[in-house]
Amino acid sequence: MGRLDGLAAIVTGAAGGIGSAIAARFRAEGARVVGLDAKRADGLDGFVACDVADGAAVDAAVAEAVALLGSRLDIVVTAAALTGGRAAFPDVSDDEWQRYIDVNLSGSFYACRAAARAMISGGRGGSIITIGSINALAAEAGALAYVASKGGVGMLTKAMAVDLARHRIRANMIAPGPVTVPRNRELFETPGFRRGFAATIPMGAAAEAEDVANAAVYLAEPGSAMVTGTTLVVDGGMLARVPTFGGDD
Ligand SMILES: NC(=O)c1ccc[n+]([C@@H]2O[C@H](COP(=O)([O-])OP(=O)(O)OC[C@H]3O[C@@H](n4cnc5c(N)ncnc54)[C@H](O)[C@@H]3O)[C@@H](O)[C@H]2O)c1
Known part of the structure; x- marks a missing residue:
């Protein structure tokens, strides 16, 4: 028996590294999964092409996805996002700022809103899982627009959890x-990155997409029924540690 048997899920960013791992893992656990992405995602129970920064397009895409899922929706995961392409403050252009907010923050909002409406009309509760970043909790140099967009996703998630609890819909951020x-x-x-991860991550290495997928399964399954409004950090302990000063010399 799978941990998500009989459940229906939408995953945005399903063509990407983390989104595709989550979609595949959900299917392996018995869920039906429709992917939404600007790029085609194969091997799922359905795919709808969509720009998540366009609210009307997201409404239409979620409606199509719910139809493909047999008029049922239990889980939504928002993994679509812009990454890379960064400038340090104050050299952040209007365009860069707006694109990160539009895709990462508004894109999460549109997908969650459309999904929540479908879950409410289904009357069976549901689980909303946003993919944020440790940059929702701590800033990284030269990534202001990304960091601000992910900080927004964190509070979007908590606000949804508060408003949706009466519908038995949970919202959590990974x-x-x-x-x-x-x-x-x-x-x-590369050796340089491996050394950097070994020095800064207590577990000694970057995570794999499957590690994030494992966390998503937990937040999606009925066993996490009382877990809402929280953040599940999957960082090998990176944020838990402050630098140590001094030493042997
Ligand atoms: N990989 C990491 O190290 C890391 C770390 C922290 C957080 N994250 C977050 O995880 C999520 C997934 O990242 P990833 O590493 O798999 O990146 P990725 O680039 O492999 O996947 C992102 C997906 O989003 C899609 N996408 C981008 N803009 C879109 C738009 N406007 N409309 C529809 N789809 C769009 C892309 O086509 C792509 O398939 C992102 O939210 C990212 O911020 C990743």
């Missing part, structure tokens, strides 16, 4: 630290 995915694998496997 905050990954560095995760090795196809787009960054070459970089993350």
